[in-house]
Amino acid sequence: MSNNLQKTNGPELGEPNFERFTVDAALLRELGERLVGKPHIALAELVKNSYDADATKVTIRFGKDSISVIDNGDGMSPLEFKNFWLRIGTTHKQASFRTERNRQVTGSKGVGRLSVQFLGDKVDIVSRSKDTGQAFSASVDWTGARQAGELVEAGALVRAAPNITSIDDQYGHGTVVTISLLKKVWYNTDLQELAKELWFLKPPSDLLNSENASEIPDVFDVTLDGVTESAEGTFTEQMNQALENWIAVIEGKLNDGRQGGPNEVKLTFRDGDSYPATFPTRSQALDKANFKIYIFKLSGKQTGGVQVGAAREYFKKFGGVHIYDNSFRLPFYGGDEQDWLQLEIAHSHRLNKSYLLPSNLQVQSGLNDLPTNSRIFGIVNISTSHERIAAGKDEIDKGRYLNVQVTRDRLIDNDAFEELQHSVRWAMDFYAMRSYERRQRTIASHRLDMPDTQEKVSEIREELFQISLSAPSELAQRLEAVSSHFEELEALEAQRKSAFEEERVLLAALATTGMAAIAMEHEMHKELTILNDIRRRLNEGGSVLNEPVLLETLNSWAERTANARKLFSPLMHESDREKRNSYNGKKLLAKIVDNSEVLLRGVHIVNAVPEGVKLPSATLAAWNAVFQNVLINAVNAMLEVEVRSIRCSGEFNDLGGAIYISDTGVGVRLKDSDDLFKPFIRRLEIPEERKALGMGGMGIGLTIVKMVADSVDCKVHFIEPHLGYKTTFKIEWSEL
CATH class of the missing domain: 3.30.565.10 (Histidine kinase-like ATPase, C-terminal domain)
Structure with missing residues (x-):
């Protein structure tokens, strides 16, 4: 830059030619x-x-x-x-x-x-x-x-x-x-x-x-x-529009908790789907409380002109679960930073299983839907004055009741406060499980609602035909030639669909047998234990070969081993895997019950299927996959009931037939029972040890049932239970 540049000063205020800026109104x-x-x-x-x-x-x-x-x-x-x-x-x-x-x-x-x-x-x-x-x-x-x-x-x-x-x-x-x-x-x-x-x-x-x-x-x-x-x-x-954009609301109350009264929770989703639940207190140190918590989805378009970013900031500032003591708000609870329910901790530790809910209310990975404080707004109402009265003198002297600190900003951390935490957090975990279950159900239904390619091909052929009617003759001939190729495509699609159905049935049979193989492995472990015991006794010498007890053990061993092998019989022979037959319903069910004895032991099964019921043409492996899974599902539903009974019945006429399987288990909710046939949807939680034996609990047994039923043109669903039973499964078919 040149050093010869001269600095020039602007006009000064006092100069004669200086003019001010003016501003128009x-x-x-x-x-x-x-x-x-x-x-x-x-x-x-x-x-x-x-x-x-x-x-x-x-x-x-x-x-x-x-x-x-x-x-x-x-x-x-x-x-x-x-x-x-x-x-x-x-x-x-x-x-x-x-x-x-x-x-x-x-x-x-x-x-x-x-x-x-x-x-x-x-x-x-x-x-x-x-x-x-x-x-x-x-x-x-x-x-x-x-x-x-x-x-x-x-x-x-x-x-x-x-x-x-x-x-x-x-x-x-x-x-x-x-x-x-x-x-x-x-x-x-x-x-x-x-x-x-x-x-x-x-x-x-x-x-x-x-x-x-x-x-x-x-x-x-x-x-x-x-x-x-x-x-x-x-x-x-x-x-108040932001608060009206809730996706679910949780309402809970505890009455007479010190006298053993239970917690009651009602979860309601925006679409009206409602889930009630009750659960006991842990310490009976809290007598009364009630709460209402709204859950929000702060992504996607919000209704009522609410911007997503503004909603997020709003609930970060005012959200969370607030506690009111006789209408007086305790300032320490509520807001994004006050994590008294440990929701943020659960997220940071990536927990996916609840430590509060019983196994029958858990869903695998369900805690993934647990909301953070910035996605909820709730009010918990308590009364420390009531809790003092309900506690009595001895409990008051020990400080075993819900009370606030001297500063009146938070509650004393004792058994009563932990009981309050448990009541509210239990409800939050319950929401997470039901929300995740509903979401997986929606995903599964979308997978199943696949369009039929044959319908689309027919639409295209019809459209080509209509175009050809008004097209020049030369173009019409070319369109007709193209349309004829669709016939080949339809034939190939029919072959592909047939092959796919056969593979699907075989896959279902293999999956069913695979689950049975786990049970078989458990049986083999028991048999090896018996065998080792026999070897030990033989090695000890003596006249053990003449012992009646040893002979009885050997006979029982042989019988159990033979029964366990029956689990694999539907896949042992090529004809059972691939040959389609129109089986007698009563005889087939008897055979499947006999083959599945190792899984069904201890349950009384009545076979009341009429002799004249003929099942639609399918392989033995296919029908085994259907009925074995239905029977295992029924057995699992009766684990905690006194009367364990299954009844198989049926009906038939010139138009078709049906088979019913009823059990005395816990029952199903009919209004949305069709969802149970979707992958990984289950409402019955079986013990972990029974899962380990391959005896259900994964949410795929009934999915296999529907998959095979669809392949053999049958319909499956749960209906109003037959008299004396809690659940009735129906598989039906038409001869038309």
Whole structure:
């Protein structure tokens, strides 16, 4: 860079030819009306100014030809009004982006106040400062500035007001901004749009209604005055819209817990699907509590104009599960950072199994659906005064009741508090399991709803035919030639489908036998134990060969080994695997029951299938896969009942037939029992030791049943149980 460049100074203020910039009053419109674009946004800017002033209460009052925004914020002194409000483009909010209440300020450009001219031509301001106690009134007339044509001619008439000692006769400090000479009529839809701009500033109403609402972090309440009931309802509904976007709600209560009363939980999903449950207390140290918790899905499009990002921030600030003691909110509980239910810990440890729920309510990996604190909002109601009365003197002396610390911000960590944690967290785990189960059910149903290619081919052929009718002869011939190739495609598809069905049936048979092989391995382990015992006794010498006990053991060993081998008989011979026959239903069931004896031992099975029932043509391996899985499913359902009985029955006529298998187990819920035929869906949890033997519990047995049934043109479902039984399975077919 050259050192010879000369520095030139700009014109100085005192020079004769110096001219100032002038600002046309039209800039008021540019900075005001066109900056915000819509009246409801302009009004929202005033409310946000109240928020930035650390107000906790704001009233928007609609008069005959005016709108007033009244707040209990920090207020302004006359000097602050002159230096900040009247100076366009001030950036003091950028320098201090956090208020004394630790709020992040909503404005920073210094032009939002000009947007009020979008609402009306006159603005009157009354304010009293929290810091100085000074009060003033001011009036701004936008029409005068526009008539003068110069922005610098705009201003406000400011008067000291020492006689003003309160704002709106209720607040010691704050501000009132009144816009008059309004430019529009406000309708319900306008108020709804206004609420869309403000909802995220207001905590949930349940928090605001507590006795110590002023202690809620960042409390901010916006109310309307001077509007119809309908308009107020529209505004309030939109302000609470984020809380209406729940996907599930958990309600729970404990009554007479010290007397052994159980916890009761009801889980309801948005689609109306409901799951009730009861469970015992652990220590009987808590007598009474109730709670309601909403679960949210904060991804994808939210309803009611709620933005996902805003919703996430909202529940991060106000979410979690809050505890109220006789309507007094305990500040330590609730919010994203207060993890008293250890939900965040479960996520950080990637837990997928609940340590609270019994095995029959668990679903593999179900805890993956456990929500975090930032996806829930809930209220737990307790009464430490009631707990003290219910505890009695001895328990009080030992401190064994639910009580708050001296600081009244949290509960004493004792057995009673752990009982409260257990009650609420149990319900959360219950939700996670049911949610995961429902999600897997949906995924499975989507997999099964595959379109039929033959239908699509037929549609294409028909469309080609219609085109050929109006096409030139040469093109019509070519279309006909192309259409003829579809016949070859259909034939190939039929062959492929047939081969696929055969492979599917064989796969089902192999899977069934594979599960039986695990049971066989267990049996072989027992037989080897017996064999080793015999070897030991023989090696010890003596006349053991003549012992009746030894002979009985050998006979039992041989019989059990032979029975275990029967599990594999449907796959031992090629004809049983591949040859299709129309089997006699009664005889086939008897054979399958006999082959499955090692799995069904101890259960009384009645074969009442009529002699004339003929099953649809299929392989022995296929029918074994169907009935063996149904029978094992029935046996598992009877593990904890006294009467263990299965009855096989049937019916037939010229149009088709059916076989029924009924059991005395725990029963199924018929309204959604078809879901049990989908992969990995189960509502019955069997003991781990029985799972280890390959005797069900994986959620694929009934899936195999449906897969094979579909392949042999049969329908399977659960029906109203036959008299004397809890569950009835039906497989039916048509001869048409």
